[in-house]
Structure formats: C-alpha cells, structure tokens
Amino acid sequence: MKQDLNKGPGYFLPRKAATLLSVMIFMIAVAASAFKKNPPAKEIRLNLAERDSVESVKAFETVYKTLMSPRCMNCHPAGDVPLQGDDSHLHAMGPKRGVDGKGVFAMKCANCHQDTNTPGLHTPPGNHDWHLPPAAMRMVFQGKSPHELAKQLVDKKQNGNKDMKKLIEHADDGLVLAGWNPGEGRKLPPVSHAEFKKAWITWIQKGAYAPKK
Numbered sequence: 736m737k738q739d740l741n742k743g744p745g746y747f748l749p750r751k752a753a754t755l756l757s758v759m760i761f762m763i764a765v766a767a768s769a770f771k772k773n774p775p776a777k778e779i780r781l782n783l784a785e786r787d788s789v790e791s792v793k794a795f796e797t798v799y800k801t802l803m804s805p806r807c808m809n810c811h812p813a814g815d816v817p818l819q820g821d822d823s824h825l826h827a828m829g830p831k832r833g834v835d836g837k838g839v840f841a842m843k844c845a846n847c848h849q850d851t852n853t854p855g856l857h858t859p860p861g862n863h864d865w866h867l868p869p870a871a872m873r874m875v876f877q878g879k880s881p882h883e884l885a886k887q888l889v890d891k892k893q894n895g896n897k898d899m900k901k902l903i904e905h906a907d908d909g910l911v912l913a914g915w916n917p918g919e920g921r922k923l924p925p926v927s928h929a930e931f932k933k934a935w936i937t938w939i940q941k942g943a944y945a946p947k948k
C-alpha cells in the first residue's frame with residue numbers, strides 16, 4: 736500500500752510542480768534583485784564603512800558650538816518664551832510659543848517679525864516663516880550637553896521625524912540660514928555657514944556619534 740502511495744500519479748505530480756515552483760521562485764528572486772533600483776548617486780547613503788566615531792564626534796564640536804550660539808539657541812529655548820540678543824535674555828514682552836510655535840493672541844511672531852530684517856538696531860530680524868518649534872516638538876537646545884543634544888537631534892520622536900537625509904537637508908533650511916543674516920548689531924554664529932554645513936554632514940555621515948558627555 737505504501738509503495739503505491741509513493742509511486743501514484745497523485746504524489747508524482749505535486750512533487751514535480753513543487754520543484755518547478757521553487758525553480759520559478761528562485762528565478763523571480765534573481766530577476767528582482769537584478770532590477771532593483773540602484774539608489775541615485777546623489778542620494779545620501781549611510782555606508783557602514785564610512786562610520787568613524789572619532790571624526791564624527793570631532794565634527795560635532797563645530798555643530799554644537801553653532802547650535803548653542805545665540806543666533807540658533809534663541810529660537811530653541813528651554814522654556815516657551817524665545818530668547819533675544821547675544822546674551823540670550825528672555826524676549827521682551829514675553830511672546831509665547833503657542834501650539835504651532837507662531838505665538839498666541841495679539842503676540843503672533845509675524846506681527847513684528849516681517850519677511851526681511853527691519854533696518855536699524857534692536858529691530859526684529861525677519862523671515863517669512865519666523866517662529867519657534869511647535870509645543871508638541873519643542874526641539875530644545877538651551878541647557879543640553881553635547882551628548883544630550885547629539886542624541887536628541889537624531890531621535891525621530893524629537894527632531895520632527897527627520898531621517899538622516901532630511902536632517903542633512905535641514906542645513907539649508909530658511910531659518911537656519913537666517914542665523915547668518917541676523918540683522919544689525921548681532922554677532923554671527925562662530926563659524927561660516929559653509930563650515931557649519933560641512934561639519935553637520937560629516938557628523939551625520941560618519942555615524943552621528945554622540946560625545947561621551
């Protein structure tokens with residue numbers, strides 16, 4: 736009886752079909768991997784071979800001192816009131832962050848901060864999108880150690896859901912660039928925008944390592 740079962744056509748066919756099927760699956764897999772789109776050359780790839788904790792941490796020194804400079808930190812305060820001036824004092828008249836970061840009631844940022852810098856000393860710097868990060872994603876720089884800030888910057892739950900590519904692109908964000916066009920009487924960030932961007936990309940591409948402290 737057993738022999739009959741093994742030799743019967745009812746067993747032979749499925750077996751043959753199964754072999755055929757696995758050959759087909761194999762061929763589809765080969766074809767699929769051959770046709771799989773190569774990422775475009777311009778796309779930023781995080782190549783494991785490029786990872787280098789020493790170079791990454793070194794580049795972060797420049798990133799950190801830029802982010803903690805008043806031109807950046809004044810919009811990334813620990814509280815809900817923006818900061819002002821080279822000494823990062825609380826913003827006069829205390830405009831508040833609000834849910835969307837654009838202020839509350841009559842104290843909307845755009846009421847005073849125009850599309851461009853207002854000429855003169857102690858006048859509002861301008862940008863068409865001048866606002867703080869929103870209440871649900873406060874992106875605080877003030878008071879953060881290099882270790883804490885590095886961890887926070889790459890955490891999608893704290894950085895506005897930015898992957899590595901989006902983070903790199905953020906180096907040319909309008910509000911970041913505003914730091915290098917601060918209006919009269921305000922100090923520039925400690926390095927040029929080109930130097931900042933280079934350090935920012937190096938830090939990320941070498942693995943976005945956080946300093947020990």
Ligand code: HEC
Nearest residue numbers: 802806807810865866867868874888893894895910911914
């Ligand atoms: C006018 C206020 C303002 C200024 C000035 C400003 N930022 Fe921001 N920044 C924001 C806002 C708002 C966001 C959130 C927007 C977003 O996620 O796209 C943000 C987001 C960021 C992020 C992404 C958040 C994260 O944690 O990864 C980085 C990085 C950043 N800013 C860096 C800078 C740097 C560097 C400077 C100075 C050269 C600067 N910012 C100056 C308002 C500002």
Ligand code: HEC
Nearest residue numbers: 809817819820830831838842843844847857858859866867
């Ligand atoms: C009533 C007008 C007014 C409102 C409303 C206002 N600002 Fe300002 N802001 C100013 C003035 C004026 C200055 C320049 C002060 C100075 O240089 O002494 C300034 C400066 C700043 C600076 C300092 C820039 C630097 O590089 O040091 C930041 C940051 C800032 N404002 C953010 C905001 C944000 C964010 C809002 C909305 C939540 C806002 N402001 C609402 C008038 C205003």
